[in-house]
Amino acid sequence: MSPANLHAWTVSPDEAIKIQAELRGRLVLSWDGRQVTTVGAVDVGLEEKQARASAVVLRYPDLTPLEGATVEAPFSFPYIPGLLAFREGPAVVAAWEKLRTKPDLVMFDAQGIAHPRGDRPGGAHGAVVRAAQHRRGQVQAVWTSRGSGSKSR
Numbered sequence: 001m002s003p004a005n006l007h008a009w010t011v012s013p014d015e016a017i018k019i020q021a022e023l024r025g026r027l028v029l030s031w032d033g034r035q036v037t038t039v040g041a042v043d044v045g046l047e048e049k050q051a052r053a054s055a056v057v058l059r060y061p062d063l064t065p066l067e068g069a070t071v072e073a074p075f076s077f078p079y080i081p082g083l084l085a086f087r088e089g090p091a092v093v094a095a096w097e098k099l100r101t102k103p104d105l106v107m108f109d110a111q112g113i114a115h116p117r118g119d120r121p122g123g124a125h126g127a128v129v130r131a132a133q134h135r136r137g138q139v140q141a142v143w144t145s146r147g148s149g150s151k152s153r
Contacts, residue, residue: 040103069098
């Protein structure tokens with residue numbers, strides 16, 4: 001199953017909130033004890049009319065880069081606080097889908113369970129993790145809080 005087919009990105013704000021609620025309980029927040037041999041990270045930069053998402057996969061524990069992908073995608077969802085995953089999502093999914101190697105552990109620069117609606121994580125990040133879970137059994141995910149260097153529009 002492709003993350004691009006998990007839900008629509010051009011939805012109303014009310015529908016986006018419903019999708020977030022549906023995704024809320026799907027992420028496993030405990031470690032299952034399996035060995036990690038690859039780690040990945042995803043981040044998004046926003047410009048006037050588009051998002052630029054980058055995804056990278058590193059071998060673990062030496063952190064040797066294995067591959068990376070960067071994608072630019074026009075916005076298809078307006079800026080609405082609490083629903084940024086729908087604004088960034090198409091670019092995140094496109095970068096993720098370009099990776100041939102799906103990592104065992106994924107790090108996102110996102111609110112995660114600290115999100116106002118507890119969306120662990122929101123739409124875009126949840127779609128990516130759900131697709132990876134489908135392909136490889138279960139992918140562990142880690143979120144970092146958005147720092148002062150992140151821009152939101």
